[in-house]
Amino acid sequence: xxxxxxWRDVEKLEGRAEVxxxxxAARRYPNSLVYLAGYVTDADTxxxxxxxxxxxxxxxxxxARHLAARGIDANRISGRGMGxxxxxxxxxxxxxxxxxxxxxxxxxxxxLAERTAAEQVPERQPAENRTFKQVAGLPAYKVGPGxxxxxxxxxxxxxxxxxxxxxxGTISFDLIEEAPVAGLTTTEIESLLKSMLKRYFRxxxxxxxxxxxxxxxxxLITPTxxxxxxxxxxxxxxxxxxxxxxxxxAAAPGVADLKAIRVTRGTQDYEVNIxxxxxxxxxxxxxxxxxxxxVYMPTFTEIGDYVTILGAVGKPGIYPMSVGLTVSQAxxxxxxxxxxxxxxxxxxxxxxxxxPTIIPTDVDLVIEQGLVSAxxxxxxxxxxxxxxxxxxxxxxxxxxxxxxxQLVTEPFRFYYFFRVFNQ
Numbered sequence: 001x002x003x004x005x006x007w008r009d010v011e012k013l014e015g016r017a018e019v020x021x022x023x024x025a026a027r028r029y030p031n032s033l034v035y036l037a038g039y040v041t042d043a044d045t046x047x048x049x050x051x052x053x054x055x056x057x058x059x060x061x062x063x064a065r066h067l068a069a070r071g072i073d074a075n076r077i078s079g080r081g082m083g084x085x086x087x088x089x090x091x092x093x094x095x096x097x098x099x100x101x102x103x104x105x106x107x108x109x110x111x112l113a114e115r116t117a118a119e120q121v122p123e124r125q126p127a128e129n130r131t132f133k134q135v136a137g138l139p140a141y142k143v144g145p146g147x148x149x150x151x152x153x154x155x156x157x158x159x160x161x162x163x164x165x166x167x168x169g170t171i172s173f174d175l176i177e178e179a180p181v182a183g184l185t186t187t188e189i190e191s192l193l194k195s196m197l198k199r200y201f202r203x204x205x206x207x208x209x210x211x212x213x214x215x216x217x218x219x220l221i222t223p224t225x226x227x228x229x230x231x232x233x234x235x236x237x238x239x240x241x242x243x244x245x246x247x248x249x250a251a252a253p254g255v256a257d258l259k260a261i262r263v264t265r266g267t268q269d270y271e272v273n274i275x276x277x278x279x280x281x282x283x284x285x286x287x288x289x290x291x292x293x294x295v296y297m298p299t300f301t302e303i304g305d306y307v308t309i310l311g312a313v314g315k316p317g318i319y320p321m322s323v324g325l326t327v328s329q330a331x332x333x334x335x336x337x338x339x340x341x342x343x344x345x346x347x348x349x350x351x352x353x354x355x356p357t358i359i360p361t362d363v364d365l366v367i368e369q370g371l372v373s374a375x376x377x378x379x380x381x382x383x384x385x386x387x388x389x390x391x392x393x394x395x396x397x398x399x400x401x402x403x404x405x406q407l408v409t410e411p412f413r414f415y416y417f418f419r420v421f422n423q
Contacts, residue, residue: 019067022034022067022096023067023070023071023072025096026096027071032096034072034078034094036060036078036079036080036094037060037079037080037081037082037093038055038056038059038063038079039056039093040052040055040083040084040085042084045084052081052083052084053081053198053202055081056082056083057080057195057198060079060080060081063079064079074188075185075187075188113283114236114283121284124270125236125287126288129288129290130216130290131216131233131234131235131290131291132233132234135187139234140233141210141232142184142185143181143182143189143215144216145169145182145215146165146215147212147213147214148211149162149164149181149208149209150163150208150210151171151173151193151208152206152208153193153197153205153207154204154205161173175197175200176197179192186208186210193206210232213230214230215291216231216290217230217231217291218231218235218290218292218293219293219295221296222297231289235289236286236289237261238274238277238286240295241258258274258275258278259273259275259276259322259325260298260322260323261273261274261297261298262295262296263287263289263293264293264294264296265290265292270287273285275329275333305380306319306381307320307321307330307378307384308382308383309330309333310383310385310386311341311387311388312340312341312342312386312387313331313334313335313341313386314334314335314336314337315334315335319333319334321378321379321380324377326375326378327346327348327362327366327384328366328367331367337386340388341388342386342388343364343367343386344364346360346361346363346364346384346386347359347360347361347384347391348360348361348376348383349384349398350379351381356383358395358398359376361384362374
């Protein structure tokens with residue numbers, strides 16, 4: 001219990017030993033709740049011309065704001081006014097419940113994998129940033145100027161208002177004037193508005209939602225143009241691609257290259273290989289975006305270098321070349337080897353089709369035996385051929401295959417040369 005000699009003492013909580021002890025305990029027990037109770041007297045109600053319970057609420061709110069300013073998460077603070085009590089007089093009770101809060105565990109497998117990855121790469125996947133914060137173990141959007149809220153509350157009847165957030169970070173509607181909401185989640189805003197409306201209504205019921213996200217965005221840069229993409233909470237590069245429904249199929253004009261995405265924030269530059277995330281479930285590759293980030297997403301048409309995959313694969317054809325592309329990755333792009341494929345005799349055909357260099361891929365060692373060290377990197381213009389049977393003489397086979405190679409590759413190379421020449 002922290003006794004207050006006068007109402008103004010609520011503004012002088014800084015340095016009081018009782019408050020410091022509560023703050024220290026709150027930091028030692030990060031999953032605890034802090035409870036506040038404000039007591040008022042008859043003299044207080046007469047002086048402020050206010051209901052005793054509402055006045056007690058105001059006393060608790062002011063103390064809660066002081067605790068929040070000292071670094072205690074507002075979501076952990078709960079309080080209520082206790083009304084008139086002549087014996088206790090003016091006082092504020094601050095206590096700490098050290099019972100651990102329930103941990104949210106109903107996450108899908110992807111979310112669980114991302115949470116584990118975030119513990120390993122906190123720089124790429126922070127628990128909070130300027131766009132969201134953690135509430136009860138889940139990310140919640142931070143409201144900001146430019147957003148539009150929908151506020152619904154129920155007293156004698158139902159009322160619903162659109163509340164744009166002003167440049168100063170406030171909202172006004174009906175009986176509410178300039179409520180400071182910038183940086184708060186919708187749950188925190190509900191609590192704030194309830195405390196403000198209790199001056200007029202005893203039990204207001206409030207629901208707050210975001211109908212327009214506009215305060216935070218990232219810049220998406222592609223060869224076809226640049227645009228701002230609003231953030232609506234915790235958003236990763238993977239989420240961005242899924243939410244925007246960007247084309248990500250085989251090589252074609254305008255299709256995004258998932259292996260060469262770059263994200264810039266300040267002086268830092270990150271590479272994100274969505275291909276690795278999907279193929280190897282490597283969620284550490286993912287990157288959480290924040291306000292002001294720039295996302296550069298090249299497309300196949302601007303890369304210019306390609307590899308050709310033929311034979312017993314799901315989708316034979318011409319595919320984009322990127323730095324570090326390996327044989328197994330290329331086969332994955334082409335739909336994987338078919339059931340009839342004979343991987344030990346697959347080859348890389350490199351150089352002039354008239355006099356090529358024939359290189360074993362060793363992809364069977366990678367795929368069937370997990371021997372990563374056998375992985376081979378491709379070069380621009382390489383051709384991968386996966387046969388269905390053993391090849392006794394590769395020179396004779398290439399001679400028979402040469403017309404097919406020219407038919408498949410020449411028109412495409414002519415198209416690329418023509419495009420570059422005319423840029």
